[in-house]
Amino acid sequence: MSMRPDVEDLQFRDPAKADVLADRLATLQDQIGEPVAIMHVCGTHEQVIAKFGLRSRLPDGLSVRMGPGCPVCVTTMREVDEALAIADSGAIVATYGDMFRVPGTARSLADAKAEGADVRVVYSAMDVAALAREHPDREVVFFATGFETTAAPTAAMLEADPPDNLSVLSAHKYVPPAMAAIAEMPDTDVDGFLAAGHAATITGSGIFESFVEEYGIPVVVGGFEPLDVLGGLVALLELVASGQPGLENAYPRCVSEAGNVAAQDAMWRVFEQRTGEWRGLAEIPAGCLDLAPAYADWNARERFDVEPAAATVDPLTEQCRCGDIMAGKASPEDCPLFGGACVPSDPVGACMVSSEGTCKIWYEYGGHPDL
Amino acid sequence: MCLGIPGQIVERSGPVARVDFGDVEKEIRLDIVGDTVEEGDFVLNHAGFAIRKIPEDEARATIETYEALLTETERLEEAGALPATTGEETPQDSEDGDDET
Numbered sequence: 001m002s003m004r005p006d007v008e009d010l011q012f013r014d015p016a017k018a019d020v021l022a023d024r025l026a027t028l029q030d031q032i033g034e035p036v037a038i039m040h041v042c043g044t045h046e047q048v049i050a051k052f053g054l055r056s057r058l059p060d061g062l063s064v065r066m067g068p069g070c071p072v073c074v075t076t077m078r079e080v081d082e083a084l085a086i087a088d089s090g091a092i093v094a095t096y097g098d099m100f101r102v103p104g105t106a107r108s109l110a111d112a113k114a115e116g117a118d119v120r121v122v123y124s125a126m127d128v129a130a131l132a133r134e135h136p137d138r139e140v141v142f143f144a145t146g147f148e149t150t151a152a153p154t155a156a157m158l159e160a161d162p163p164d165n166l167s168v169l170s171a172h173k174y175v176p177p178a179m180a181a182i183a184e185m186p187d188t189d190v191d192g193f194l195a196a197g198h199a200a201t202i203t204g205s206g207i208f209e210s211f212v213e214e215y216g217i218p219v220v221v222g223g224f225e226p227l228d229v230l231g232g233l234v235a236l237l238e239l240v241a242s243g244q245p246g247l248e249n250a251y252p253r254c255v256s257e258a259g260n261v262a263a264q265d266a267m268w269r270v271f272e273q274r275t276g277e278w279r280g281l282a283e284i285p286a287g288c289l290d291l292a293p294a295y296a297d298w299n300a301r302e303r304f305d306v307e308p309a310a311a312t313v314d315p316l317t318e319q320c321r322c323g324d325i326m327a328g329k330a331s332p333e334d335c336p337l338f339g340g341a342c343v344p345s346d347p348v349g350a351c352m353v354s355s356e357g358t359c360k361i362w363y364e365y366g367g368h369p370d371l
Numbered sequence: 372m373c374l375g376i377p378g379q380i381v382e383r384s385g386p387v388a389r390v391d392f393g394d395v396e397k398e399i400r401l402d403i404v405g406d407t408v409e410e411g412d413f414v415l416n417h418a419g420f421a422i423r424k425i426p427e428d429e430a431r432a433t434i435e436t437y438e439a440l441l442t443e444t445e446r447l448e449e450a451g452a453l454p455a456t457t458g459e460e461t462p463q464d465s466e467d468g469d470d471e472t
Contacts, residue, residue, distance in 0.1 A: 044375075096418070124419020126400055146418070149375065153420040156402035160386070198375040201415060201423045224375070254375075254415055254423055262405035263422055 012225030013052075021230035022057040028237035029059040036062050036240055037189055038233060039182070039328050041175060042069040042196035043356020044224050050365035052226045064233065066361075068178050068326040069196060071146040072098040072354035074278040079171040080104030081308030083143040086169065086300060087117040092135060093169075094120045094128045095143035096150070098354040101347065105313055109143075125150075125157035132166035141300045145171045148202040151289050152263035155270035158291075158298055169300035172289035174273060175199050176207055181284045183215040188328050192218045192236040197228070197251040202267070204259025205249040216245045223251035270295055279350060280323025314348065316341055322349035325358050332362045339363060375415045377425055383410055390416060 029036065040046065046066040049055060058064065068074050081104040087093040093109065100121055101110045113119040118138075122128050125142065132140035140163075144154045151172040158168065175196065182188055195208055200221045208219040218239035222232025232250040239246050249255055269292070276288035291299045300306065319337055324330035332338045332351070342348040344360055351357035378390035378399070388408070390399040399421050401408060406424040408414060414421035 124400070126419050149417040149422060152403050152422065153400075153418050156400065156420060160400075160402060198415075198417065198422075201375070253425060260403065260405040260422055263403040266403050 012223075012227045014227065017227055018057065018230055021227065021234055022059075024234050025057075025062065025230070025237060026059040028234065028241050029062050032061075032237065032241050034061070036191045036237065037328070038062070038064045038192045038194055038236055039067040039190045040064065040069060040194035040196070040222070041067045041179060042194075042198070043071075043354065043358075043361070044198065045069065045194060045196065045222065045229060046358055046361050047356070047365075048224055048226060048229050050361045054226060054229060057230070058233075062233075062237070064194075065328045065331070066326075066358045067182055067190075067193075067328055068278055068281055070326075070351065070354050070356040070358065071150070071173060072096075072102055073322060073326060073350040073357050074173055074178075074281060075099065075102065075145050075171045075350065076277050076279045077104045077313075078277075078308065079143075079145075079169075080108065082301070082306040083109060083141075083169055084112050084117075085306050085308045086141050086143075086304050087112045087119055089304060090118075091139035091141050091304070092118045092120060092131065093141050093143055094122045094131055096123075096145060097121045098356065099143060099145050102350045102353045103314065103317075103347065105308070125153045126160075129157055129160070129162050129166060132163045136163065136165060138165060139303070140166050141304070142166065142168045143171065144168050145173075147173055147175050147196075148199045148263075148267065151271060152202055152260075152267045155266040156263075158270050158295055159266060162298065167298050167300040167303045168291060168295075169306070170271070170289055170291055172271065173278060173284075174287055174289055176203065176211065177273075177287040178278060178281070178284050179208075179211060179219075180215070181282055181287070182327060183211070183217055185282075185327060190217060190328060191240055192220070194229070194232050194236060195219050195221045197221055197223045197255055200249075200251070200255045200259065202260050202263045204257050204264075205247065205255050206257040207259070208247050212245050212247045218245045218247070220248045221251050221255050223254065278326075280320075281326050316348045320349035322351040322359070325351060332359045335359070375417050375422070377413055377415050380408060380410050380412050380414060383408070388414075388421070390414065390421070 101108050109119045128142040205221045220232045220235045235248045235250045271289040272292045273286040274288045274290045275285045278284050321330050321335035342352050347353045351359040378392040380388045381391045382389040386401050388399050404421040413425040415423040
């Protein structure tokens, strides 16, 4: 975080402090005396863990796995197919860069663009509104993906007087119900969740209180510098060692208990929760965000025929283990396709496409360096 | 798409601010920042929207937590209650700035 090197670059990455935290983890792990599995639900956490080799600093017995923390990865093939159907109909489809190469049933938006469809990559929801104003004679559809941190911006854009030729194909997902779904999976064993600090910036740390109560699994909200991650893991192991499930906010410089109420309000005025599929994972009750009836006029599913044409699935997809990886049941190295038939330049599963996907991150940085 | 990037507001006009990200300035919307912000304030940004004002004192509070842990460990080490830290190096980040997709 370059504009404040004195605080961000040095202090939150200080190796001496990392040593202290790693030692503390070892002491706690000894004290607990049995294997501990921690799940985090954020691609940025996995990037920090992989890039800084943090797994090499973890004591034996402590494993840290990435759950469904990559919004691109949990966007379903059907949702990609809907965007493709709209793009094929002649409308401009705008989406975030991560979505561009994610395969639908048979093609990605990048493939559609190569075949002549008008697909644009945008940085912000506001870019889509600007694009629609530049092309008043065209339909412009925002294929809107991501968790709370992008759903609130989509909501804000729709509340800022968008042009009539703009509509939204929402594939937004809402994280807290997915944590509950994973906690309920019989063959998933998670002793603690490191919750995503950025999503919690919006929802607040308090939202996890009922989860901790219901499932008896500790939750710590963690930040994104190496010391934040190690500090979050220390807090989690302390909770595990105490035997008392609890909730802690280890990222107070960005997350408050109540969260960003203005962003939440915008999100719940524009969206409503629906039960729907997270790619590879499961039907997640209330885990998807659809436009609320008040915004039906901007709903691309109302405006267009989004019934995707039937297509044959790539047979390799059957072997893809993305779902197991996101549920914490497998690591990329357990997948027969990883690094062979599935690489970033020719991905099979969405986890190999996005810079927030577990497989892409492991392909780039290695998962558990053998030191 | 869900990576947050902190930046400093250099200029504000209504719901739009110019935000300095160190090596680049970008236009950022303030619709959902949920706080009063002005020039000089630090904000956390996601996909073109500020989603949180970052108070300096809270950034400092996190550091103080680590400092306290460090001091406590040094005290325990001196008292012989903990083995001394090894001092081995952690891989350092060579890239400048933030990863952003």
